[in-house]
Amino acid sequence: MTAAGYSVLGVTAVFVVTLAVGAYGWRFSRTTSDFFVASRTVRPGLNASAIGGEYLSAASFLGVAGLVLAFGTEMLWYPVGWTAGYLVLLVLVAAPLRRSGAYTLPDFAESRLESRGVRRLSALLVVAIGWLYLMPQFQGAGLALASTTGTGPWLGGVLVATVVLVNVLFGGMRSITFVQAFQYWLKLTALLFPLLFMAAIWLGDGAVSPASVEVGDVVGSGDSWVSPLAGAEHEVYTTYSIIIATFLGTMGLPHVVVRFYTNPDGAAARRTTLFVLALLGLFYLLPPVYGGLGRLYAPDLVADGRAESVVLELPARMVGGTAGDLLSALTTAGAFAAFLSTSSGLTVAVAGVISQDVMGHRFGGVRAFQAGAVVAVLVPLGLAVLTEGVGVAQAVGLAFAFAASTLCPLLVLGIWWRRLTDVGAIAGMLIGGGCAGGSVLATLLGVGPEGWAGALLAQPAAWTVPLAFLTMVGASLATPRRVPRHAARTMVRLHTPESVQLDRGAPPR
C-alpha cells in the first residue's frame, strides 16, 4: 500500500469514528433503578477535553509548526497567546458568563443591556467571526489532503464541509461533548506518538540543535531563528499586536462561549477553564518540536512555501519505510480530526445564531437550524476557495483580532462596568469591528500598503482593541440616561456565587 493509501485510510477512519461516536455516544440509556441520570451533569474534566478538542484547530495542529519552522521562535507567541486567552477568560469572564444564563454572545448582550439592537449587531459579529474562522479550516483541509495524496487544493475543504454538514443535518452532533472530548485525545496522540519515534532518531543522530543549521529561509541564519525580534520590520509592534489579539480574542469565539453553557454553575465554569489551560499547555508543547525538527530534516519545505505541511510530512521523512508512512498517516488523521472538530463546533454555534436571529421567524425551529447550518458552511467554503494563499495561522489570527476588537470589549465591560449603555456598546463594536474588519479585508485581498501602515493593517489588534474599549466607554458616559433599568440587579446576579442565598429579584420581562 502506498503512503497516500495509508493517509486516505487514516482520514476515513477519523470520519467514521467521529460519526459513530456522535451517533452512539449519547445512547447510554438507563432505567431508573440504576442511578439518577439527571445528576450527571457534564464534569469539568470532560467539558475541558471537549473545549480543547473543539478549540485546537488546523492553525494549532499545522500552522504553529509551520510558523516556527519558517519564522523562528518568536512565533511561539501564537500558542502562548492561544493558551493564555483562557487565563483571561478564567479571570474575567468564565463564571459571570455562566451565571448570566446566556447560551450565545447575543443572548448575553440582550440580557445585560436589555436591547434588541445590541443583540442584532453582536449576532452579525458572531456570524462574521465564525466564517472568518471556518474559512482557514477548509483551506487547511485542502492543503493537508493535497500534500499527502496530491489532490486538488480545494477537495479536502469540500470533504470536511460535507461531513460536517451531514453530521449536523442528521443530528449526529447530539452528543457533541463526547465527540469533541474524543477529538482532543486523538489530536494529542496523533502528535505525541510519532514524536516519540522522531525524538529517538534525533537523539540517535547526535541531537543537533535546530539553531545551528543555516536554512535559506525568511529568517536567515540560525541565530536569528532562536532570538526573537531579530528580523522583520516593526517586530515589536507586531508581537504585541499578536499578544493582544490572541489573549483577548479567545473569549469572543462563538464555539468557545457556547460550551460554557454546559457547566452547571459558575464555579464549574472556572474549574473547566483551569482544566482547559492544562490540556492546551500540554498540547502546545508538541507542534513547536515539529517545527524545530523540521529545520533539520525537512528544510526544503520552507523554500517551497509549504512550511505548514511539516507536521504531515516529517514522520515519513525521518522514520522512513512503511512505519514512517503509517506515522504520517496518523498525523494526517489527527489534522483531519482538528478540521472536523473545530468546523463542527463553529458550524453548530454559527447555525444556532443564524437560525435564531436571522431566519427564526420564517422557518420552524429545527428547519431554521438546518437552513442555518447550510449557510454557515457554504459561505466560508466559498471564501476558502476564493482566497487561496493566506496562511492558515494568519487567517485564524485575523479572526482573533476581529473578535478581540468587537466582542471582547462587550463582554469585559458588560461584566465589570455597570455604566455601560446600549449606545456605547453599539458604537464600540461598530468602530472596533469597522477598523479591524477593514484591516482584515485589506490583508485578505492583499491590497495593504508597505511600511508602518502595512504593519498596522496586517496586525490591527494593538490599536483597534484600545480604540473599541475607549469608544465604548466614551459613548456610554455620553449617554448616562440609557443605562439599562435592571443593570444593578443583573450585576448582582453575574457576580454572586450560586450558593449564596440572596434575593436575586424577579427576572426582568
Next chain:
Amino acid sequence: MPPRLPMPGALRWLRRGHLGTEAEQATFRTLHSASLTAPALRGGLTTDSAEHAIRHLRDLLGVPAVALTDTVAMLAWDGRFGHHERDAAALAAIVLESGNTVVRDRADFACSDAGCGLRQVVVSPLVVEDRVVGTLQAFTASASAGLVRAVAEVGRWVSGNLELAELDASRTRLMEAEVRALRAQISPHFIYNSLTAIASFVRTDPEQARELLLEFADFTRYSFSRHGEYTTLAEELRSIERYLVLEKARFGDRLQVTLRVAQEVLPVAVPFLCLQPLVENAVRHGLEHKQGVGTVTIIAADHGGECLISVEDDGVGEDPEKVRRALAGDESVDSVGLGNVDARLRTAFGDDYGLVVETGPGAGTKVIVRVPKFAPGVRP
C-alpha cells in the same frame, strides 16, 4: 397587501378629499386618538398609564385641561392652568357618591387668578364592574351640552378599556393559581398507591421500604416547595426520576422506563413542574386499560440553541380531537394539566413553543416539548 390600484385610481387617491368628507375625517381623527390611548389604559389605572393616556384624551375632547384621578388622588393632568391640579381630588369625591357625570363651576373649585380660563368642569366616573374606580375631568370655560355628552362617552370608553385591563390581570392571576394548584395536585391516588406499595416492602425488604419512603419525602418536598417560576431541567428530571421509582415499586416489571438525556441540556431553564404532568399522563396511559408491559420513554436531546424533550408511552393512545380540546383548556377532558403546561410554555417562550402531541387510538402517545436554551427573563 393592499390591492393595487390602476393608474387613474391612484391619481384620484392623491386628490384632496380622498379620505372622505369632513365628518368622516373627524371620525377618523377621533378613532385615531382613541386607538393611541388604548395601549396605555390596558395596563390598568396607574399614574404611569394615566400620564401616557391623558394627552390623547385631551386631544379627543378638545378642552384646555384634563385630569384623571383614582378614587382618592389625582393621577395625571394635561393642559394649561396647572394650579387647579389641587382641586381634582375633591371633584372626584363628588362623583364617587353620585356615580353620574356632573358639571361644576367655580363654586367647587375656587380660583383667585383673574386670567384663569377654567370656569367649569365636567366630571365623569370611570366604572369597572359596577364600581367607580376613578374620574375623568374636563376643565373648560363653559361646558356645552355637547361637551358633557362627549366627556360622558369618553369616560365610558375609558372604563371599557380598564375592564379589559382587569381581565388581563385576572387571567395572569388565574395562571399563577393554576401553577399553585398543579403543585398541590399530586393525586390522592398516587399518595395512596405509593404508601401501599411501600407498606408491602416493610416486612420483606425493610431497606427498600426505607429508600422508597425517602424518595417519597423528597418527591413531595420538591412538588410542594415554594419555588420560583422556573427551575433547571436537571431538577425537574430528578423529581421525575423519584416519581418513576415510586411508580416502579408499585407496578414492578409491568412498567419499563427508558431515560435518554443529553448531558448538555441539563442546565436549561424550564417552567417549574412542566414535565411532571406529562410523565404522569404517560404512566397512566401506558399502563391503564392495557395488558402486560407498558414502556415510558423520556428523551432530552441537544439541538443547537434548543433542547428537544419528548415523553412517549406505548399505551392505548388517545383521540386527537380530545387532546386538541385538552390543549384548548377544556376542563372535562381527563388529562392532568396538559393545557396548563402548554399555556405556561407559551407564556415563557412565546407562541412558537407550545406542546406538540402525536397520538391516535391504539398508537401510543408522544408529547414533544421544545425549549430554547436562553429566553429573556427565563432563568431558574
